[in-house]
Amino acid sequence: MGESLSTKNETIKVCHTLLHSPKFFWLLLQIDADAAEQMHATVCPLCGDGVLHKANYPRKPKACPEEVLWDFQSRWSFCCSLCRKRTTPMSVRFLGRRVYVALAVVLLPQRRSTLSAAAIEICNTLDVPPRTLARWRQWWRELFPATTLWQGQCARFMPPVQTIDLPTSLIAQFTGAAHEAMGRLLVFLAPLSVRT
Ligand SMILES: [Zn+2]
Numbered sequence: 001m002g003e004s005l006s007t008k009n010e011t012i013k014v015c016h017t018l019l020h021s022p023k024f025f026w027l028l029l030q031i032d033a034d035a036a037e038q039m040h041a042t043v044c045p046l047c048g049d050g051v052l053h054k055a056n057y058p059r060k061p062k063a064c065p066e067e068v069l070w071d072f073q074s075r076w077s078f079c080c081s082l083c084r085k086r087t088t089p090m091s092v093r094f095l096g097r098r099v100y101v102a103l104a105v106v107l108l109p110q111r112r113s114t115l116s117a118a119a120i121e122i123c124n125t126l127d128v129p130p131r132t133l134a135r136w137r138q139w140w141r142e143l144f145p146a147t148t149l150w151q152g153q154c155a156r157f158m159p160p161v162q163t164i165d166l167p168t169s170l171i172a173q174f175t176g177a178a179h180e181a182m183g184r185l186l187v188f189l190a191p192l193s194v195r196t
Contacts, residue, residue, distance in 0.1 A: 014178035015171065016107055016119035019126065022067035024179050028092045028103070028186065029071050035089040035190075036076035050082030059094065063104035063126050072101065090190035092183070102186055102193070104128070109136035110168045140166040149191045 018024045044050035056074040064072045077088040095102035108123050115123070144150055145163045154161060161169045174181040174188075 015182050016115070016122045018178055018182055019063060019103060019107060019122055020065060021179075022065045024103075024182070025065055025068040025072070025093075025101075027179065027183060029068065031092045031183070031187065032076060032089070035091070039076075039078060039087065039089045044078075044080035044083060044085070045087055046085045047080060047083040050080035052078035052087060053081060055079035055086065057088075060099065061094070062100045063108075063128070064101050088194050091193040092186035092190050095189065095193055096195075100128070100132075102189065103182065105136055106167055106171065106182070106185065106189070109133050109140060110171070111165075114168050144192075147192060149189070153188070 040052055040054070042052070044052055055077050057077050059073055059075050061069070061072045072093060075088070075091060075094055077086055079086055091102070093101055095105050098105055100108075104126065107119075108126065108128055112120060112123075141163060144166060145154075157170075157173050161173060163169075171181075171185060174185040176184075
């Protein structure tokens with residue numbers, strides 16, 4: 001199985017270049033736009049009756065390429081015309097309320113020893129404070145495994161994902177071209193982008 005392992009390692013290395021790829025960020029924007037459009041076309045899921053009006057959240061994302069920054073400065077959200085409650089579609093761009101884009105939260109907290117020199121350089125240019133990285137690592141290893149999403153989905157991965165090696169062990173499960181693999185991984189994680 002040496003071949004599939006090396007393919008996985010290649011994916012892990014190449015993925016980091018996506019942090020500098022406006023094209024990939026446009027793709028993520030499109031996925032979020034589609035989710036928002038679908039939600040907008042429905043009635044309020046909370047009262048089952050009201051019309052959803054746009055009430056987007058302003059965002060100041062970090063680790064976002066300049067070229068797409070403008071489009072990443074808001075997150076789609078809706079407010080009901082009747083019950084006034086908010087409904088926010090899942091996002092592949094923002095993982096919950098974190099300031100950094102979801103892609104950074106997935107790719108940057110990996111162990112330095114597992115990364116290529118190029119990947120480490122990309123991490124360094126983004127200049128994420130060590131404290132933030134430590135917090136993300138703790139989230140991946142201690143809180144993520146306890147999420148409803150992971151509890152419900154972890155059994156589908158073979159071989160089992162080693163929680164001690166998260167997020168690297170999860171990234172390695174998504175193979176193929178880097179943009180496809182990361183796209184699918186972010187879609188997989190999207191339920192965590194909304195409060196459940
Ligand atoms: Zn409502």
